[in-house]
Amino acid sequence: METFLVQPLFLSHNQLLLEVDGKLHQIYYHRNNTRLEIWMEGKVYTIESEKQGASKHPVTSPGEPLRDIMAPMPGRILKLLVEPGQEVNAHEPLLLMESMKMEVTVSAEFAAKVEKFLYREGDLVEMGAHLVILGEPND
Amino acid sequence: MFKKVLIANRGEIAIRVAVTLQQMGIEVAAVYSEEDKNALHLRFANEAYPLADSYLNEKNLIEIAKSCSADAVHPGYGFLSENASFAASCKKAGLIFIGPSPDAIELLGDKLRAKELARKIGVPIIPGTDADAPQNLESFTKSAQDIGYPVLIKAAAGGGGKGMRLVKAPSELAQALDAAKREAKAAFGDARVFLEKAIEKPRHVEFQIFGDEHGHLVHLFERECSIQRRYQKIVEESPSPALSPPLREAMGKAAVELGKAAGYTNAGTVEFIVDQNGNFYFLEMNTRLQVEHPVTEAILGLDLVRLQVETAAGEKLTLHQDSLIPRGHAIECRVYAENPAKDFLPSAGTIEVVVPPQGPNIRIDSGVSTKSKVSVQYDPLLAKVITWGESREIAIERMRFALSHFVILGITTNLEFLQAVVGHPQFRKGNLHTGFISEHAESLHPTSKVPSPVSMAVKIISESKQARFPIASAPSAQIGDPWNQMGEWRLF
Numbered sequence: 001m002e003t004f005l006v007q008p009l010f011l012s013h014n015q016l017l018l019e020v021d022g023k024l025h026q027i028y029y030h031r032n033n034t035r036l037e038i039w040m041e042g043k044v045y046t047i048e049s050e051k052q053g054a055s056k057h058p059v060t061s062p063g064e065p066l067r068d069i070m071a072p073m074p075g076r077i078l079k080l081l082v083e084p085g086q087e088v089n090a091h092e093p094l095l096l097m098e099s100m101k102m103e104v105t106v107s108a109e110f111a112a113k114v115e116k117f118l119y120r121e122g123d124l125v126e127m128g129a130h131l132v133i134l135g136e137p138n139d
Numbered sequence: 140m141f142k143k144v145l146i147a148n149r150g151e152i153a154i155r156v157a158v159t160l161q162q163m164g165i166e167v168a169a170v171y172s173e174e175d176k177n178a179l180h181l182r183f184a185n186e187a188y189p190l191a192d193s194y195l196n197e198k199n200l201i202e203i204a205k206s207c208s209a210d211a212v213h214p215g216y217g218f219l220s221e222n223a224s225f226a227a228s229c230k231k232a233g234l235i236f237i238g239p240s241p242d243a244i245e246l247l248g249d250k251l252r253a254k255e256l257a258r259k260i261g262v263p264i265i266p267g268t269d270a271d272a273p274q275n276l277e278s279f280t281k282s283a284q285d286i287g288y289p290v291l292i293k294a295a296a297g298g299g300g301k302g303m304r305l306v307k308a309p310s311e312l313a314q315a316l317d318a319a320k321r322e323a324k325a326a327f328g329d330a331r332v333f334l335e336k337a338i339e340k341p342r343h344v345e346f347q348i349f350g351d352e353h354g355h356l357v358h359l360f361e362r363e364c365s366i367q368r369r370y371q372k373i374v375e376e377s378p379s380p381a382l383s384p385p386l387r388e389a390m391g392k393a394a395v396e397l398g399k400a401a402g403y404t405n406a407g408t409v410e411f412i413v414d415q416n417g418n419f420y421f422l423e424m425n426t427r428l429q430v431e432h433p434v435t436e437a438i439l440g441l442d443l444v445r446l447q448v449e450t451a452a453g454e455k456l457t458l459h460q461d462s463l464i465p466r467g468h469a470i471e472c473r474v475y476a477e478n479p480a481k482d483f484l485p486s487a488g489t490i491e492v493v494v495p496p497q498g499p500n501i502r503i504d505s506g507v508s509t510k511s512k513v514s515v516q517y518d519p520l521l522a523k524v525i526t527w528g529e530s531r532e533i534a535i536e537r538m539r540f541a542l543s544h545f546v547i548l549g550i551t552t553n554l555e556f557l558q559a560v561v562g563h564p565q566f567r568k569g570n571l572h573t574g575f576i577s578e579h580a581e582s583l584h585p586t587s588k589v590p591s592p593v594s595m596a597v598k599i600i601s602e603s604k605q606a607r608f609p610i611a612s613a614p615s616a617q618i619g620d621p622w623n624q625m626g627e628w629r630l631f
Contacts, residue, residue, distance in 0.1 A: 014491070014492050018596055018599075020591070027593075028548060029548070029596065030548040030549055031600065036600060037491075037548045038596055038597060038600070039546050040593050040596070041543060041590075042543025042544065042555065042558055044555070045589055070601055072595075073593075073594035074589065104594070109602055
C-alpha cells in the first residue's frame with residue numbers, strides 16, 4: 001500500500017498550491033453556492049454542488065440551509081462508516097470512496113446528525129453528487 | 140497632432156487604442172453604455188461619457204466628441220467602424236475620422252462594387268456567372284464547362300447556404316440546378332441562381348494595407364485566418380504557411396493595386412481565398428483596423444494604431460515596401476466567452492478569476508478583469524493572446540504555454556479548445572483550411588479524465604469553510620485547518 005504525501009497551501013481565497021509526492025500543482029478555483037470550478041494546468045473542471053441537488057430530495061428542516069456532503073470526485077462508494085440517525089463530530093469519517101485506484105475518506109465538516117445516505121455501498125457517483133444529508137445535532 | 144481623441148468603442152479594442160493614444164501624449168475620451176458603466180476600458184481613459192443608448196448612435200457620439208472638444212474619433216472595429224455615413228458626419232462636424240475616407244468605405248463596403256473594381260484592374264476574383272445569366276440548363280452547362288468543375292450553385296437573392304448546391308460532375312448538374320432553384324424560391328421568393336467555382340479546402344489569407352493622404356500606400360504582408368468557427372476567425376498567423384515567396388509577392392502586389400485604385404488611406408485589409416493549388420481570388424475588403432492586427436505588429440515591430448493616428452493627422456507614411464522585412468512568426472488566438480461543446484454558443488456571466496500568462500513574446504490584449512460582467516449583448520471576445528517566435532514551431536510552443544497558463548474562472552471560455560487547435564498535428568503541419576474545425580471536430584473536443592490532484596483539491600476546498608482561508612506566505616508548518624482535515628489518500 002502506498003500513501004500520497006499531500007500538502008495544500010492556500011495562497012489566497014481562490015488559489016491553492018498542492019504538493020503531491022513532491023510535485024507542485026498550481027490550482028485556481030472559484031466557489032459559489034451552486035458550483036465549484038477548478039483550474040489546473042490549462043483545464044477547468046466544474047463540479048455542481050449543493051443547491052443543484054436540493055431539488056432532488058426533500059430538505060430535512062425547511063428554511064434551514066441544506067448541509068449535505070458532496071462527492072469530492074467521481075467514483076464508487078466503498079463503505080458507509082456510520083448509521084443514519086447517528087450523531088457525528090466535526091471531521092469524523094462518514095464513508096469511504098474509491099476513484100482512479102485512490103481511496104478517500106469523506107468526513108463531516110461540522111458536528112451533525114446523519115439524516116440519510118443517498119447511495120449504497122457499491123454505487124457509482126458523479127463528482128459533486130450529494131452523498132449524505134446532515135441535520136442539526138440534537139442538543 | 141491631436142490633443143484629444145474620442146474612442147467610439149468598448150472592450151479590448153477600446154483599451155488597445157487608448158494605450159497607444161496615452162503613449163503619444165493624446166488625451167483619451169471614452170464612452171460607455173449603461174451596462175458598461177464599470178467596464179475596464181474606462182480605466183484607460185482621461186474622460187468618460189455616458190451614451191444616450193448604444194455605441195451605434197452616430198449623432199450622440201458626434202455630440203459627445205464636439206462637447207468634450209475632441210479633435211478626432213477612433214471607431215475601433217465593429218460598431219460604426221465601416222459606416223460611411225458616420226465617417227462623413229464626423230467630417231461635417233469638423234472631426235477627423237481615424238480611418239479611410241467615406242468614399243472609400245462606401246465603395247469597398249459594397250461587395251459587388253469591390254469585386255467589379257478588382258476585376259477591372261486584373262485582380263483575380265472567383266470565376267462565375269452573375270444573376271442575370273439565362274436560367275436554363277443549357278446556359279448553365281456551358282458556363283460550368285468554362286469555369287471548370289466542381290462548381291457551386293448559389294441563390295442570387297440570399298445567403299446562409301440556402302439554395303446552395305455543390306456540383307462535382309456534369310451528370311449532377313441538371314438535378315442540382317432544379318433543387319437549388321426550388322430552395323431559393325422557397326427561401327427568398329426568388330428562384331434566380333448563379334454559378335461560382337467551388338474552392339475545395341479554401342484558405343483565408345488577407346493582406347494588411349496602409350496608405351497615407353499623400354498617395355503613398357504599402358502592404359504589411361499577410362495573415363492567414365483559416366481557423367474559423369461559425370464563419371468567424373479564432374486563430375490567425377503570419378506568415379501564412381501556404382504562401383511561397385512568388386505567391387506572396389503576387390498577392391501583395393494585387394492588394395496594393397486594389398488599395399491604390401480605390402484611393403485608400405489609413406489601415407485596411409484585402410481578403411483573399413487561396414485554393415489548394417496556390418491560386419488566389421479576391422474576396423472582400425475590410426475598411427478598418429482588424430481584430431488580428433497584433434499579428435502584423437509582431438512580425439514587423441510596428442504599432443498600427445500609432446500609424447493610423449499619424450496618417451489621419453496628415454503625416455506622411457515613412458514605410459517603404461522594399462525596407463519592410465517581416466521577422467519570425469506570430470500567432471493570435473481569440474479567447475471568447477463561449478462553449479465549444481455546445482456549438483460555440485456565447486456564455487454570459489461574471490468573471491471571478493483572471494490570471495493572464497506572462498513571458499517573453501507573449502502579448503495579451505484583454506478587455507476584462509476580475510468581476511467584469513460579460514453580457515450576451517456584445518461580442519463575446521474577452522482577450523487576445525499573441526505570441527511571437529523565431530520560427531512557427533516556437534510561436535506555437537509559446538502559444539500552447541500561454542493558453543495553458545491563462546486562468547479564467549466564472550465563465551465558460553474556449554481556452555481549452557484553442558489549446559486543442561494549436562496542438563493538433565495538422566495545425567502544426569500548417570495544413571489549414573476554413574473547414575479545419577469541422578473536419579477535425581472529434582479530435583478537437585476531447586473528453587478529459589479528472590486528474591487526481593484535482594480530486595484532492597475538490598476535497599480540500601469543499602471541506603474548507605469559504606472565505607476563511609489564511610493567506611499563507613509562511614512555511615507549511617503554519618497552515619491551519621485544511622491541512623489537518625486531509626485524511627489519508629491511498630493507492631492500491
